[in-house]
Amino acid sequence: DTVTEQCADALNTIHTALQKAGADWADVVRVTYMLPDPDEFEPCWEMLEQTFGANPPAATMISCALLAPQFRIEIEVTALLPT
Numbered sequence: 001d002t003v004t005e006q007c008a009d010a011l012n013t014i015h016t017a018l019q020k021a022g023a024d025w026a027d028v029v030r031v032t033y034m035l036p037d038p039d040e041f042e043p044c045w046e047m048l049e050q051t052f053g054a055n056p057p058a059a060t061m062i063s064c065a066l067l068a069p070q071f072r073i074e075i076e077v078t079a080l081l082p083t
Contacts, residue, residue, distance in 0.1 A: 003040040003072040004047065010075040011051055023079045028057045030078040038063040040072060 001009075018024055031052075035041055041061050049056070057077070066074055 001070070001072070002043075003035070003037075004043050006072045007044040007047055007075070010073060011047070014075060014077055018077075018079055021079070021081060023081050025051055025053070026055075027079040027082055028052070028077045029080055031057050031059045032076045033059065033061040034064050034066065034074040034076070035061065035072065036064065036066055036069075037072070044073065 015025070018027065033041060033044075038061065066072075
């Protein structure tokens with residue numbers, strides 16, 4: 001898998017979890033991206049802009065080792081449930 005394919009898969013998984021919790025992308029207030037190779041973040045940027053829109057959440061990109069070498073990106077979000 002390419003980093004963009006893994007990014008898309010992660011976003012789909014996160015979106016499903018958000019919807020099951022009664023939330024959506026607009027409810028995400030914080031996102032953390034973790035990548036072994038920080039240069040691979042740029043190819044994901046367009047997809048992330050489309051996902052989060054004009055008002056993206058606070059974000060951090062961390063360069064770190066992941067569980068196994070085939071993993072290229074991990075995404076973690078914090079969302080507030082709508083009231």
